[in-house]
Amino acid sequence: MSKSEQYVVSLREIDVRLDKGGDLIGDLGNTAAVLKKRLGFFWVGFYFVNTDRLVLGPFQGAPACVFLPYGEGVCGTCASEKQTILVPDVRAFSGHIACDPDSRSEIAVPVFDREDRLRAVLDVDSNRPDAFDETDRVYLEKLAHTIGSHWK
Secondary structure, three states: OOHHHHHHHHHHHHHHHHHHOOOHHHHHHHHHHHHHHHHOOOEEEEEEEEOOEEEEEEEEOOOOOOEEEOOOHHHHHHHHHOOOEEEOOHHHOOOOOOOOOOOOEEEEEEEEOOOOOEEEEEEEEEOOOOOOOHHHHHHHHHHHHHHHHHOO
8 A cells, every 4th residue: 555545544534533533632642543553653643832832742652752842843843933844864953852862754744723823733753764755744734734623
């Protein structure tokens, strides 16, 4: 199955779960679990926007940093710039915050609610360099949009 096909199946399952859900934390926990299981991500999770920093939310993978400052690291940069950040080699990313030294590449996608307020960052890490591409960007941005449309 191609990467695009894996995403289509994953997003379909996540859509069903979001439509049946109703609890944000539980729904995001299941979203992270589906992505990790179906796409084999090294680490996948959410960081919630909180005044002047990001706070760890539901995730799948090794323990992670609990707080990330805006403008620092991949997720903090994603939050401050309010756009997707795709990093082929985190060791070459200025200011990278190494929550897990085995992380080698990363993509962070902003999640906006229905009123276009930044609510979270979807963070996906790989233990391989250059693991993410435009396919990942397209489908993870679609997912972020879907999640945001369910945000209450």
